[in-house]
Amino acid sequence: MSESKDFLRTIVEEDLQAGKYNEIVTRFPPEPNGFPHIGHAKSIVINFGIARDYKGHCNLRMDDTNPTTEDTRYVEALKDAVEWLGFQWEGNVRYTSDYFPELYEYAKQLIRMGKAYVDSLTEEEIREYRGTVTEPGRRSVYAQRSVEENLDLLERMKNGEFKDGEHVLRAKIDMGAANMKMRDPLLYRIRHAHHYRTGDAWNIYPMYDYGHCISDYLEGVTHSICTLEFENNRDIYDWVLDTLGLKNPRPYQYEFARLGINYTVMSKRKLLELVNEGYVNGWDDPRMPTIAGLRRRGYTPESILSFCHQIGIAKANSMVDVAQLEFCIRDDLNTKVPRVMCVLDPLKVTIENYEGSEELDASYYPEDVPKEGSRKLPFSREIYIERDDFSENPPAGFYRLTPKQPVRLKHAYIITCKEVIKDDLGNIMEIIATYHPDSKSGSDTSGIKVKSAIQWVEAATAKTVEVRLYDRLYSCEVPEGVEDLNPDSLKIIKNALVEPTLITEKPDVRFQFERHGYFYADPIDYTDEAPVFNKIVGLKDSWNKKVKEGDVVAKPEHKATEKKIQIDGEVAPMNEVEQTRFNKYTNELKLNSEVSNTLARDEKLSSFYEAAVAVNHNPITIANIVANEVARELKEKKIDELKFTPEQIAELVKMIDDEIISNKIAKQVFEEMVQSGENPSKIVEAQGLVQISDPAVIMPIIDDVMAKNPDNVEKYKAGNTKLFGFFVGQVLKATGGKANPQIVNVLVTQKLQ
Incomplete structure (x- = not known):
């Protein structure tokens, strides 16, 4: 077996040794109401992995009992995820809806046994009658209905004679049970909705706790493995099967800790909000934790499997660092992908003493990667290097090109800066350099000592590509909602330059762009005429700043200031005024700690923020704009130099609240406000930016x-x-x-x- 022995495998082995089952049968039973995410991957690996290891089989079953949220495209996404991860289910895909007739007959059997009844209390009354953890519940007066009346009502419910919520079918168990799940749980509810498989044949649909255990039994499942939040539901699982007297062998439920990852949300409701509200570009947006998103970003099945194996199977919930997932993809790609050169921010270099052109030999892989493969790099007098690989006034420890410091062009020659050409505003436009003919890589006899080698591309043959730099979708470790989104989670560079072999020879679809990270040719948008590459992950973890639990996480300062609040993991303490502000923002206005920290520590920002909130009390949305967009402007200007006011920001947010404009358009309007100082409503009107909802x-x-x-x-x-x-x-x-x-x-x- 590939996995180490965990508590679930221990249970399986004990059951086999005791002769409890002849064959191990597991199942992966997702609801088809959203795209599967990395948490589903863990469940897939567990269920299919255990079946494989003990020569059994695993069923794929869609728990399709809520027609209002389910769709065939979600079914296809779930099937695709299982196959992409390398697993195959037994036989055809199964559906709980396959068993609707059997489930209905078992429900009638429970009624005849006096173990179920049709209740006509309202949803609020059912909740009220349930009691509390310290007080027993009260059974509904409708529990006294006769068997005949209950059977008649259930039949009429099925036939569509009643409105949604008018009746429910409940189990008759114990209204005083310590486990509140056992206080006469719901078995069926009325739903007048078209089902994507059964159409309009049914007007009642089984609840999860009722449909799931019987579906397991009908399929011959032995071990029903689910996440820890269903631990209290296990009593219902056993009650249904035991009360119906279903013969052995029967399934038993076992729970494991669900996957939690920092800087990530895996609530389907929150993921659906991101998609429907346009915060991301669909379920397969490479920033999403969905299998489709990870796949489009460039993650490999092997990296996901490795991650699932590393985190193991536990009985207690815990939070996994997303850096571990990022480590797994780096580790997988390190020995697989070619190394190539890409320049994201090109700076032209003219080598004045070089004539003609040549092709240089360059390996795709470093010496420690046991793979073969090389390409020819075109080289001539005009090349491009990364802009930040040159510094006119270098800080200490800068080992790349400077007016006084030569540098090696990787796989090529050593060059020396001779002249810096600038425009009228003082921006560096070009470097005039000389090269050392006897310094060719692999046969260097120049004797010149350099401390680094930089990437480059030849001007005449370089290919222009679009590069999408993806980062973590959320900026705080435990995100709650869209207010915690990372505004820098995507940066698009339209005119990056790559060496030509990526496009002309296509040695792979994944690459390491040297010094930048690992990249993937976007499987949907890429064409040879307009290449698009997605950043999978950087070469190292740039987020790895550990802070003690309960510490305030300082918001990074703008790079130009070179100012750091956080030193060696410690955060500079707030003064009394700042602490009072911070407490107000987190406790009263419900801002997350990172935004609160940013505003509380800055007198200008906090004053601006509070003035805007006084006009429009939407503290969270305004806080995000002030802590990001407004803060960016105040890095370069004094507050009285801003062309926009707090009142205008409040107006902008109100237009978002009223759905006059989208969040995306709001950013466009803000940039215009920065330049003109015009009121947002006038900008929207003048430019025709009103959101189209017709x-x-x-x-x-x-x-x-x-x-x-x-x-x-x-x-x-x-x-x-x-x-x-x-x-x-x-x-x-x-x-x-x-x-x-x-x-x-x-x-x-x-x-x-």
Whole structure:
């Protein structure tokens, strides 16, 4: 077995030794109401891994009992995730909806046994009657209905004679049970909604606790493995199977700790909000913790499997550092991918004493990677280097090119700066350099000592590419909502330059761009004519600043100031005024600690913030704008030099609240406010930036996108559901970000059905 012995495998082995089961059968039973995420990957690895290790099998079953939230595209995404991770389910995909007839018959059996009844209390009354942890509940008066009346009502519920919520079917167990889950739990509820598989055949749908255990039994599952939040539900699981007297062998439920990762949310509700509100570009946005997102970013199945194996299987919940996931992809790619050169911020270098051109031999892999492969690098007098690889006034410890310090061009020659050419504003436009002919890499006889080698590309043959620099989606360790989003989670560079072999020879789809990190050719947007590369992960963990639990995390200062609040893991203490502000912002206004810290420590920011909140009491949204956009402006200006006011920021936020503009458009409006000082409402009116929410306006744009991308439409309908985000993105792009993302999602879904 590949995994070490964990408590679940110990249980399985004991059951096999005792002869409890002839074959181990597990199942992965997700709800098809969203795309699977990294937490689902852990469950997939556990369930399929245990079945594999003990020569059993694992079923893939969609727990499709809520027709209001489920969709076939989620089913396809779940199937795709299992296969991409390298697993195969037994037989066909199974569905809880396959068992609706059997579940209904078992429900009638419970009624005949006097163990279930139709209750007509309202949802609020059911909650009230349940009692508390210290007080027993009260049983509904409707529990006295006869068997005949209950069977009649259940049949009429199924036939659609009653409204949603008018009746429910409940188990009759114990209203005084210490485990409140056992206080007559719901078995069925009325839902007048079209089911994506059964259509309108059913008007009642089983609850998870009822449908799940019987589905396990019907499939011959032996070990029903779920996450720890279902621990109290185990009593219902056992009660249903025991009360029905289902013969052995029967399944038993076991719980493990669910996966929690810092700087990440895995709540489906919160992920759905990110997608529907346009904070990300679909379920497969490379910043998302979804399998589709990780896959599009460039993560490999091997790295995800390695991560799941490393974190192990525990009985107690804990938080895993996202750096461990990032380590796994670095570790996997380190021995696999070619090393190539890319310049993100090009600075031209003219080597005045070089004539002609040549091709230099360059290996794709360093000596410690046991792989072969090389390419020819074009070289001539005009090249580009990274702008930050040159410093006219270098700080201590700067080992790259300076007016007095030569440097090696990787795989090429040593060059020396001769002249710095600037524009009228003093910006460096070009470096005039000389090269040392006897310093060629691999045959250097120059005797010149240099301390580093820098990347470069030849000007004439370099390929222009778009590079998407992805970072963590959230800026704080334990994010709560969209107010904690990292505003710098995506930076797009349109005119990066790469050496030509990436495009012409295509030695791989993943690369290490030297000094920058690991990158992946975007599987949807990449073309040879317009190449796009996604940053998978940096070469090292740049977030690894440990602070003690309870410490305030200081917001990084602007690089230009070279000022640091945090030193050796300690945070400079606040004075009394700052601490009072911080307490107010976190306790009264509910800001997260990082934003509160930023505002509390800065008198100018806190004054500006409080003036804006006094006009529009939306403290969280205003705080994020002030702590990021306004703070950026105040790095370079005094507060009386700003062209916009707190009142205008309050007005801008109100326009977001009223859905007049989207968050994306709000950023555009803010940039105009910075330049002109004009009121946001006038900017929106003058530039026609009002959010488009009228389906009649949006639908023709969707039609146009579909007409221009017939191949992608066909691919989507053939099962490539990750293209959904592509269509939404194209519509938003066509409207300049003005279309309401929620309405776009709904209309695109309808169009693709």
